[in-house]
Amino acid sequence: MKKIEILAPAGSYESMRAAMNAGCDAVYMGGSRFGARAYANNPDEDALVKAIEEAHLRNKRLYLTVNTLVKEEERQSLLYDYLEKYYLAGLDAVIVQDVGVMRFIHRHFPELPIHASTQTTITMAEGASLLKDMGVTRLVTARELSFKEIKHLRENSKMEIETFVHGALCYCYSGQCLMSSMIGGRSGNRGRCAQPCRMPYRFFSEDKQISSNDGSYLLSPKDINTVALIPDLIESGVSSFKIEGRMKSPEYAAGVTAVYRKYVDLYLAEGKNVFLDYLEQDEYKRDMLDLMDLYNRGGFSQGYGKTKNGKTMMSIIRPNHSGVPVGKISGSTKGYADILLSEDINAQDVLEIRNKENKSLYEFTVKDNTPRNNTLRTRVGIISYKNKENNNKNKGQVASPDIRIGDMVYRTRNNALLNNIGDKYINKDAKYNIMGYLYAKEGERLQLRLSYNNKSVTVYHNAVEAAIKQPMTKEKLAASINKLGETLFQFSELIVDADNKIFVPVAWLNEIRRDAVALLSKAIIGSYHRGKEELGQYATDDCIASSMTIDDSNISEDTIGDSNISNENLSKKHTGKLDISVGVSTKEQFNLAILYPDVSAIYVDYEGFFLDQIIEMSKLSQDAGKAFYVLLPHICRLRGYERLSKDIVTLMNYDQINGFIIKNFEEAWILLSIFESSSKHKELRLNHNMYIFNKDAKLFWNEKGIDQFTAPIELNEKELKSLGLDDCELMVYGYLPVMVSVQCLHSTTDSCNKCSAESNRMDYLLDRIDKKFYVKTHCSSCYNIIYNGQRLSLLDQADEVKNLHPKGIRLDFTHETYDEAKTVLDAYCHVFAHGKKTSLEFDNITRGHFMRGVE
Numbered sequence: 001m002k003k004i005e006i007l008a009p010a011g012s013y014e015s016m017r018a019a020m021n022a023g024c025d026a027v028y029m030g031g032s033r034f035g036a037r038a039y040a041n042n043p044d045e046d047a048l049v050k051a052i053e054e055a056h057l058r059n060k061r062l063y064l065t066v067n068t069l070v071k072e073e074e075r076q077s078l079l080y081d082y083l084e085k086y087y088l089a090g091l092d093a094v095i096v097q098d099v100g101v102m103r104f105i106h107r108h109f110p111e112l113p114i115h116a117s118t119q120t121t122i123t124m125a126e127g128a129s130l131l132k133d134m135g136v137t138r139l140v141t142a143r144e145l146s147f148k149e150i151k152h153l154r155e156n157s158k159m160e161i162e163t164f165v166h167g168a169l170c171y172c173y174s175g176q177c178l179m180s181s182m183i184g185g186r187s188g189n190r191g192r193c194a195q196p197c198r199m200p201y202r203f204f205s206e207d208k209q210i211s212s213n214d215g216s217y218l219l220s221p222k223d224i225n226t227v228a229l230i231p232d233l234i235e236s237g238v239s240s241f242k243i244e245g246r247m248k249s250p251e252y253a254a255g256v257t258a259v260y261r262k263y264v265d266l267y268l269a270e271g272k273n274v275f276l277d278y279l280e281q282d283e284y285k286r287d288m289l290d291l292m293d294l295y296n297r298g299g300f301s302q303g304y305g306k307t308k309n310g311k312t313m314m315s316i317i318r319p320n321h322s323g324v325p326v327g328k329i330s331g332s333t334k335g336y337a338d339i340l341l342s343e344d345i346n347a348q349d350v351l352e353i354r355n356k357e358n359k360s361l362y363e364f365t366v367k368d369n370t371p372r373n374n375t376l377r378t379r380v381g382i383i384s385y386k387n388k389e390n391n392n393k394n395k396g397q398v399a400s401p402d403i404r405i406g407d408m409v410y411r412t413r414n415n416a417l418l419n420n421i422g423d424k425y426i427n428k429d430a431k432y433n434i435m436g437y438l439y440a441k442e443g444e445r446l447q448l449r450l451s452y453n454n455k456s457v458t459v460y461h462n463a464v465e466a467a468i469k470q471p472m473t474k475e476k477l478a479a480s481i482n483k484l485g486e487t488l489f490q491f492s493e494l495i496v497d498a499d500n501k502i503f504v505p506v507a508w509l510n511e512i513r514r515d516a517v518a519l520l521s522k523a524i525i526g527s528y529h530r531g532k533e534e535l536g537q538y539a540t541d542d543c544i545a546s547s548m549t550i551d552d553s554n555i556s557e558d559t560i561g562d563s564n565i566s567n568e569n570l571s572k573k574h575t576g577k578l579d580i581s582v583g584v585s586t587k588e589q590f591n592l593a594i595l596y597p598d599v600s601a602i603y604v605d606y607e608g609f610f611l612d613q614i615i616e617m618s619k620l621s622q623d624a625g626k627a628f629y630v631l632l633p634h635i636c637r638l639r640g641y642e643r644l645s646k647d648i649v650t651l652m653n654y655d656q657i658n659g660f661i662i663k664n665f666e667e668a669w670i671l672l673s674i675f676e677s678s679s680k681h682k683e684l685r686l687n688h689n690m691y692i693f694n695k696d697a698k699l700f701w702n703e704k705g706i707d708q709f710t711a712p713i714e715l716n717e718k719e720l721k722s723l724g725l726d727d728c729e730l731m732v733y734g735y736l737p738v739m740v741s742v743q744c745l746h747s748t749t750d751s752c753n754k755c756s757a758e759s760n761r762m763d764y765l766l767d768r769i770d771k772k773f774y775v776k777t778h779c780s781s782c783y784n785i786i787y788n789g790q791r792l793s794l795l796d797q798a799d800e801v802k803n804l805h806p807k808g809i810r811l812d813f814t815h816e817t818y819d820e821a822k823t824v825l826d827a828y829c830h831v832f833a834h835g836k837k838t839s840l841e842f843d844n845i846t847r848g849h850f851m852r853g854v855e
Contacts, residue, residue, distance in 0.1 A: 167244025
């Protein structure tokens with residue numbers, strides 16, 4: 001029988017224990033650093049070691065999230081010490097986003113399996129293949145993949161496939177979101193996402209508002225529930241069912257785990273037909289209602305397995321727990337409301353009355369159990385407005401809620417369900433079967449052997465004596481040994497091999513039982529331990545010591561492992577004036593950029609032009625003495641892979657095309673494969689969304705054949721200096737992409753017009769404080785980009801930029817007019833190419849993270 005792993009979230013020790021009691025095979029958990037849920041109740045160092053040991057006692061696995069981007073200083077001084085103790089304790093795997101961290105871990109902790117996080121945004125086996133030599137054994141797929149794509153990935157990568165099956169869904173491709181980072185400095189890439197996708201927005205197209213006036217939650221997807229799709233998931237090759245929810249309660253972790261355990265086991269034991277028949281049963285409907293009670297946002301969607309995108313996947317009315325509909329207002333008198341119940345209600349349930357617009361009117365806690373089809377009367381008191389949805393305009397005022405007949409009533413807390421989960425999975429531990437053999441023969445030493453999962457221990461005590469008065473029966477001996485109490489074990493079989501007329505003090509039996517259980521536990525835990533000799537060959541480098549201090553004068557040296565590798569070896573040291581590269585999205589921007597002698601390179605957006613236009617522009621660039629590069633798409637999926645590959649091969653034939661700017665692993669694989677199989681080579685540069693946060697990330701790509709990068713957007717000046725920029729371009733101007741999504745705002749707002757969407761027009765969103773975000777739809781590639789409404793501009797930081805000695809600077813134009821782009825180019829060439837000062841000040845700008853950075 002194929003084994004399917006149920007992988008549960010553990011935002012705390014309590015959640016880990018609850019999920020394991022509910023039947024998960026493994027948990028994923030963060031520690032005190034480097035985890036993508038920095039605000040979860042993550043355990044400290046000692047507690048995490050104990051959690052690893054307890055998982056192994058239960059024959060479960062624990063995966064540590066190391067899935068943030070790691071800065072150079074952290075890599076040098078913190079990462080090794082942080083991981084060593086967990087590695088030695090037998091940590092089962094790490095979940096990693098940063099390729100530099102993958103390289104670091106594989107070199108220093110070679111026996112530790114690495115799971116590539118969904119934050120890597122890998123969508124195809126071709127991209128995944130670049131990670132195989134880094135010890136990556138499992139890929140956590142991008143949530144947006146269809147079952148067809150997952151199956152293709154599994155069959156062509158041979159990696160284990162882990163997929164999110166339940167819980168919250170991000171609007172943006174995981175790993176590509178900078179919205180929280182750019183708005184308030186809380187980076188999702190550093191585990192501190194502020195969830196701006198759960199805020200209300202208004203959507204405008206051609207300056208006409210096409211969403212509701214008060215703002216809808218246009219970027220807030222429903223949670224996913226894929227219980228009904230278990231056969232499709234398994235047939236697609238998914239071997240690990242991942243449940244989202246490290247920020248949720250132990251009851252949530254246990255309750256959801258129990259449901260998926262039940263239905264996965266049903267499918268594996270009984271087959272597809274029985275499984276599908278079961279979905280028609282009342283028990284299935286009750287289980288789905290329980291999942292709704294635990295948490296849902298306007299119901300569930302089934303994710304992207306069978307659905308490309310669409311309004312039905314979005315929770316545009318309410319961004320948080322929606323609860324379950326349990327009745328309607330059937331009558332209302334002054335101070336009271338009558339509710340005709342459609343579901344059983346329990347004492348201490350929390351109910352919420354909502355109007356026809358689904359706005360909350362009143363919330364209260366139920367005192368007594370009330371069956372369905374009965375009327376529940378509640379006193380409706382005076383309420384004080386919080387009115388977050390109305391910008392607190394009425395805060396502090398009081399009024400009676402305007403409750404009307406027909407208003408819906410929802411349960412947002414099911415107290416009986418939570419108590420039931422607590423009784424089953426939280427207030428007591430699951431027991432694990434062991435076998436016991438007690439040997440008690442007169443004149444021989446008392447001995448007890450315990451066995452569990454191929455582990456066996458034997459404990460000896462004093463010699464057994466003959467009974468003088470009352471002999472100890474086998475039943476009494478067994479009863480004493482059976483008292484396993486609060487341990488995690490229970491006997492599936494206990495054999496007592498004893499003489500009939502012997503005496504064994506109860507104290508002896510208690511001692512031998514306790515000693516045997518302790519020894520068995522130690523043997524189980526110890527079997528997972530790794531020795532120091534299993535650490536990588538560079539584990540004793542002086543630079544790894546936790547007492548290391550960082551000398552800014554030598555910060556550019558790659559001090560981990562390859563101590564002789566410096567930035568001079570990574571790429572040629574930059575000298576002379578800065579190269580200026582300009583990215584263009586329109587023909588008029590291109591026509592402008594080639595006029596500037598100080599512009600050394602033009603970057604043309606592949607998705608903004610037809611192939612023949614790109615080829616023609618490359619010739620014009622060559623005539624103007626400019627290098628010419630093609631900016632490739634943000635996302636590469638199975639649907640467009642063949643076309644993109646074919647177009648890249650075509651473009652490779654033109655000598656005037658100098659290279660490509662790569663935005664994902666799949667594009668890197670396409671180009672590197674072409675280089676490997678032919679004599680044609682072009683310059684390859686990674687875009688800033690490929691996140692070169694540390695020197696191991698640079699070395700990862702150097703070893704693949706890529707040695708040109710774009711500096712990360714989220715590092716500040718000091719951190720960029722630590723990284724070293726002589727092989728990096730630095731973004732100094734542009735509307736930065738903050739989200740890349742497979743969802744479409746035109747579809748969500750019922751305003752789809754593919755013809756106009758494919759134009760270069762920018763739509764926009766306004767948030768609660770009228771902050772603007774531009775939206776560009778790419779129908780042909782089936783994704784949308786949301787741009788920060790404020791332009792990045794480092795014009796007034798020219799001296800600081802030059803002191804970083806980047807290989808060059810880059811300006812990206814998106815929807816700027818000819819005149820707007822000209823003003824920008826004039827200023828940047830004036831300052832960066834000619835070293836002059838300018839009094840020009842752009843409006844609506846941000847310096848991004850150049851000054852502040854992210855935590």
